[in-house]
Amino acid sequence: MAVSPASAQDLATxxxxxxxxxGESTALVAFLAARLGKPVLVEGPxxxxxxxxxxxxxxYLGRELVRLQCYEGLDEAKALYEWNYRKQLLRIQAGEKEWSELQDDIFGPDFLLERPLLHAISSPDPVVLLIDEIDKTDQEFEAMLLELLSDFQVTIPELGRVEAVTHPVVLLTSNNTRELTEALKRRCLYLWLDYPETAxxxxxxxMHAPELPERVAAKLVEVVRLVRELDLKxxxxxxxxxxxxxxxxxxxxxxxDEATFRSTLSIIVKHRTDLDTVAERMGVKLGGVLSA
Ligand SMILES: Nc1ncnc2c1ncn2[C@@H]1O[C@H](COP(=O)(O)OP(=O)(O)O)[C@@H](O)[C@H]1O
Ligand SMILES: [Mg+2]
Known part of the structure; x- marks a missing residue:
């Protein structure tokens, strides 16, 4: 069932x-996105x-999640739409029509393969569109997204303008490996997600490991916080x-304690040089907490 939050607090619940x-700012930005229909750019490690x-x-919103996982070299054909060449070829080979007629036919909606972006705006029920790790694509791809994000429409040369049937809630994420264009940022609400406060x-x-004794969980979180301060890769x-x-x-x-920390360290630190850094600094930095 579709839900519409009445407040940021409502959405957080x-x-x-x-x-x-x-967190507070996450709830607020997500609330505004859901109500204003503006895309959100979520950046952070x-x-x-x-x-x-x-x-x-x-x-929570009771909407389908449509996910576009970005990668280097992602293009319109994989993100937006593609012509169904096999089907077109079969229709041509059937030889039932003149070429001029055929052309209108095989470049019609029946021969279009919807990829996530087109699917997200043509769905009869509004969806949540996740464009994940947008920083892995190039600026050309970002430019293509602009039309979609600002007007909720796309242009398909053979068909013309395709307007959205419903408006998705759009989240773009970035691991911040490159600056995104100003044009893209301008169209989005912005949310910076960082490592959370200890509490x-x-x-x-x-929530994820409810059976772990609270004292152990609290110490774990404290140790992780200190490890984060070590300037690791x-x-x-x-x-x-x-x-x-x-x-x-x-x-x-x-x-x-120290023995547990050492034997399980590779679960939280995953670079050889980082392991060295932690080993070197742990006496000074972590000694107090681990022996407490
Ligand atoms: N605020 C949160 N509440 C509950 N679980 C969370 C929260 N933030 C992160 N997680 C958990 O942390 C893990 C990593 O989150 P993920 O969304 O994959 O990170 P990112 O996309 O930023 O790399 C997931 O298992 C997710 O369930
Ligand atoms: Mg992710």
Whole structure:
């Protein structure tokens, strides 16, 4: 059933019910997006809940999630639409019509293959459109998106303008590996998602591993916070905190002491040089917490 939140608080409660703990600014921006129909650009490091936010929104709003996973070299044919060449060829080979007639026929809607973007605006029920990791595409692709994001329409040369049947709630995510164009940013609401505050992260960890003793969870979150301060190539994100919590639960750990930390370190630190950094600095930086 489709839902429309009455307030940011209302939306935060709804997201919580589907397993997502939104911070204040996340709830506010998501609320505005749902009500104003503006796309949201969600930027931040990997593993802080950008993709999950879109999934949770689609569940809460009772809308289908249409996901376009971006990658280098992604083009219109994979993102927007493609002609069904095989079907066109078969129709031509059938030889029933003159060429002029055929042309109108085989470049009609019946021969169009909808890719995620076109699907998202032609769906009779409004969807949540997730354009994930937009920073992996190039500026040309961004330019193509502009028409879609500002007017909810696309132009297909053979067919003309295709206007949206329904307006999707659009979330674009970026891991911030390159600057996005000003033109794109201008069309979006902006949400910067960072590593959460300690209390917030503790709540997220406890939601994902409720059986882990609270004291262990609290210490885990504190250790992760300190490890993040070490200037690593890839600091541990919420995803790593959750993995670590689940592992500690499975191992029956009742404390995060130095031995436990050492033996499970590779769950939260995944670069060889980062492992070295942690080993070098851990006495100074983590000694106090681990022995507490
Ligand atoms: N606010 C949150 N509430 C609940 N779970 C979260 C939250 N933020 C992140 N997570 C969890 O952390 C993991 C990583 O999130 P994900 O959305 O994949 O990160 P990103 O897309 O930013 O790289 C997921 O398992 C997700 O469930
Ligand atoms: Mg993601």
């Amino acid at each position: 709804g997201l919580r019910e589907v397993g997502y703990l939104a 990997a593993g802080v809940g950008k993709t999950e936010l879109a999934k949770a929104l689609s569940k 917030h992260e503790l709540e997220i960890v406890r 890839k600091p541990p994100s919420i995803a790593e905190s959750i993995d670590w919590a689940r592992a500690l639960l499975l191992l029956g750990a009742d404390d995060v």
